[in-house]
Amino acid sequence: xxxxxxxxxxxxxDVVRTRxxxxxxxxxVEPRDTDELQHYxxxxxxxxxxxxxFGAISxxxxxxxxxxxxxxxxxxxxxxxxxxxxxxxxxxxxxxxxLHAETxxxxxxxxxxxxxQGHGIATALMKNLECRAAALGAEHMVGDTLxxxxxMISLARKSGFAFVNHxxxxxxxxxxxxIHVAPKDIPCxxxxxxxxxRQADSPSASV
Ligand SMILES: CC(C)(COP(=O)(O)OP(=O)(O)OC[C@H]1O[C@@H](n2cnc3c(N)ncnc32)[C@H](O)[C@@H]1OP(=O)(O)O)[C@@H](O)C(=O)NCCC(=O)NCCS
Numbered sequence: 001x002x003x004x005x006x007x008x009x010x011x012x013x014d015v016v017r018t019r020x021x022x023x024x025x026x027x028x029v030e031p032r033d034t035d036e037l038q039h040y041x042x043x044x045x046x047x048x049x050x051x052x053x054f055g056a057i058s059x060x061x062x063x064x065x066x067x068x069x070x071x072x073x074x075x076x077x078x079x080x081x082x083x084x085x086x087x088x089x090x091x092x093x094x095x096x097x098x099l100h101a102e103t104x105x106x107x108x109x110x111x112x113x114x115x116x117q118g119h120g121i122a123t124a125l126m127k128n129l130e131c132r133a134a135a136l137g138a139e140h141m142v143g144d145t146l147x148x149x150x151x152m153i154s155l156a157r158k159s160g161f162a163f164v165n166h167x168x169x170x171x172x173x174x175x176x177x178x179i180h181v182a183p184k185d186i187p188c189x190x191x192x193x194x195x196x197x198r199q200a201d202s203p204s205a206s207v
Contacts, residue, residue: 019120
């Protein structure tokens with residue numbers, strides 16, 4: 001499996017749409033987003049934060065905040081979905097994903113601002129993550145969620161994931177989906193191009 005060049009990451013941003021058709025920009029987080037990202041997590045409801053991090057936190061602890069901002073380090077990436085509110089680019093959702101090359105798996109977690117939940121944003125963001133998984137050559141997408149998290153379980157089921165018991169923690173359930181998308185068929189234009197150029201650069205990746 002080959003990966004995308006870190007110096008290229010800045011160019012990748014996508015437009016996804018809410019169920020009502022409103023456009024959101026999805027892009028990698030940048031150092032300039034530090035305060036807004038922390039504000040986003042502080043503004044989530046207690047329940048949403050608990051469901052996202054499987055524990056009670058009021059904000060991102062410093063170490064985790066630093067990890068969120070280190071895009072590409074150890075094949076871990078953070079993306080944010082933003083919209084303009086009163087002239088400010090505001091984060092309405094985030095996702096973090098890690099590529100585990102040894103198992104060809106992309107693991108992810110995500111959240112949507114409580115005010116924006118129920119608008120199809122997580123559905124759209126997960127489709128975008130599938131493009132990224134396919135572009136990175138992942139064969140599976142997986143995530144963990146609390147057994148009590150009905151919205152996430154329902155979302156994963158509707159998005160075509162299957163469920164297995166978590167190997168280490170009975171409170172969690174793991175959802176898993178096989179990714180079978182050839183580079184030319186990746187539905188997100190920027191990731192299709194990235195995958196095709198990666199394929200062209202690396203003849204062994206196409207066999
Ligand atoms: C789970 C979460 C990401 C869903 O985001 P969302 O943008 O509201 O989801 P969508 O609008 O795309 O909804 C898609 C499906 O999810 C399910 N869903 C979403 N909210 C739900 C709710 N409150 N109750 C039950 N099911 C729900 C439904 O099946 C829904 O399909 P429908 O609209 O046809 O009924 C969001 O609730 C969230 O951020 N929760 C806190 C963080 C979290 O739990 N993260 C998951 C751990 S990784």
